[in-house]
Amino acid sequence: xxxxxxxxxxxxxxxxxxxxxxxxxxxxxxxxxxxxxxxxxxxxxxxxxxxxxxxxxxxxxxxxxxxxxxxxxxxxxxxxxxxxxxxxxxxxxxxxxxxxxxxxxxxxxxxx
Amino acid sequence: xxxxxxxxxxxxxxxxxxxxxxxxxxxxxxxxxxxxxxxxxxxxxxxxxxxxxxxxxxxxxxxxxxxxxxxxxxxxxxxxxxxxxxxxxxxxxxxxxxxxxxxxxxxxxxxx
Numbered sequence: 001x002x003x004x005x006x007x008x009x010x011x012x013x014x015x016x017x018x019x020x021x022x023x024x025x026x027x028x029x030x031x032x033x034x035x036x037x038x039x040x041x042x043x044x045x046x047x048x049x050x051x052x053x054x055x056x057x058x059x060x061x062x063x064x065x066x067x068x069x070x071x072x073x074x075x076x077x078x079x080x081x082x083x084x085x086x087x088x089x090x091x092x093x094x095x096x097x098x099x100x101x102x103x104x105x106x107x108x109x110x111x112x
Numbered sequence: 113x114x115x116x117x118x119x120x121x122x123x124x125x126x127x128x129x130x131x132x133x134x135x136x137x138x139x140x141x142x143x144x145x146x147x148x149x150x151x152x153x154x155x156x157x158x159x160x161x162x163x164x165x166x167x168x169x170x171x172x173x174x175x176x177x178x179x180x181x182x183x184x185x186x187x188x189x190x191x192x193x194x195x196x197x198x199x200x201x202x203x204x205x206x207x208x209x210x211x212x213x214x215x216x217x218x219x220x221x222x223x224x
Contacts, residue, residue, distance in 0.1 A: 002183060002185065002186060002199070002202070003181050003182075003183050003186060003188055003196065003197065003198050003199075003202060003204065004188070004195075004196070004197040005181075005188035005189070005190050005194060005195065005196050005197075006194065006195040006196075006197070007190075007193075007194045007195075008193060008194075028195075029197055035169055035197075035199055036169055036220045037149075037169060037171060037218070037220050039171055039195060039197055057147055057148055057149060059149060059151055059218045061173045061175075061216050063173075063193045064193075069115050069117075070115075071114060071115050073114065074114060074115060076115055076116070076117035077117070078117050078119075081119075081120060081175045081176075081214070081216075082117060082118065082119045082120075083116075083117065083118040083119075083140075083151060083216055084115065084116070084117050084118075085115065085116040085117075085118070085141055085147075085151055086115050087114070087115075087147055090114070090115060092115065102193070104173050104193075104195055106149070106171045106218040108148045108149050108220050
C-alpha cells in the first residue's frame with residue numbers, strides 16, 4: 001500500500017444505508033484497498049436524525065457544522081475540529097443542527 | 113464502552129516520540145479504553161519535518177494549516193478538512209509548511 005490523500009470532493013456520496021433522510025456518505029478507502037480501516041466523508045443536511053446500532057467502531061471528525069450523538073445515557077455535541085467516537089454495539093441517535101454538518105469518518109473494521 | 117467527545121484542548125500534548133522538533137501529539141482514546149483504535153490530536157510548528165517508518169496504520173485529518181507527506185515515490189499535500197492515510201511499514205517524511213498545522217489522528221492498532 002502507499003500514502004493516500006483524500007478531499008471531500010473525491011467522495012462519491014450516497015444516501016447513508018437504511019435511512020431516507022438528507023444524510024450522505026462516501027467511502028474513499030475501504031476493504032478494496034487492503035488496509036484495516038474504512039475512511040470516508042459524510043454530509044448531513046440541516047436538522048437530520050439517524051438512529052442506529054453501530055455495526056463498527058466509528059471515529060467521526062466534525063469538519064463543518066455541529067453534530068449531537070446520544071446513547072440514552074449520555075449526549076455529546078461536537079463542532080468544527082472536534083471528534084465523536086462511537087463503539088461497535090452502541091445504540092445511538094446522531095443528529096445534525098440547523099447548520100447541517102460535514103464529517104470525516106474512520107471505522108474499524110470496514111464499513112459499507 | 114460509550115460515546116466520547118474530544119476537543120483539541122482536551123489533549124495533553126507531548127513531544128512526538130523519537131524527535132526533538134516542534135511537533136507535539138496527545139492521545140485521547142487508546143488501549144486504556146479497550147477499543148481497537150487510538151485517537152488523538154497533533155500540533156506542528158512552522159516548517160517542521162518528521163521522518164519515520166510507520167509503526168501503525170495512521171489516518172491524519174488536517175484541521176488547520178497544511179501537511180505534506182512523501183514516501184520517496186509519491187508526495188501528497190493536504191489542507192484543512194483533508195485526509196492523509198499512511199500504512200504500517202511506510203517510510204515517510206511528514207512536513208509542515210510556514211503556517212504549521214493542527215491534526216487529528218486515528219491509528220490502528222494502538223499507538224503511543
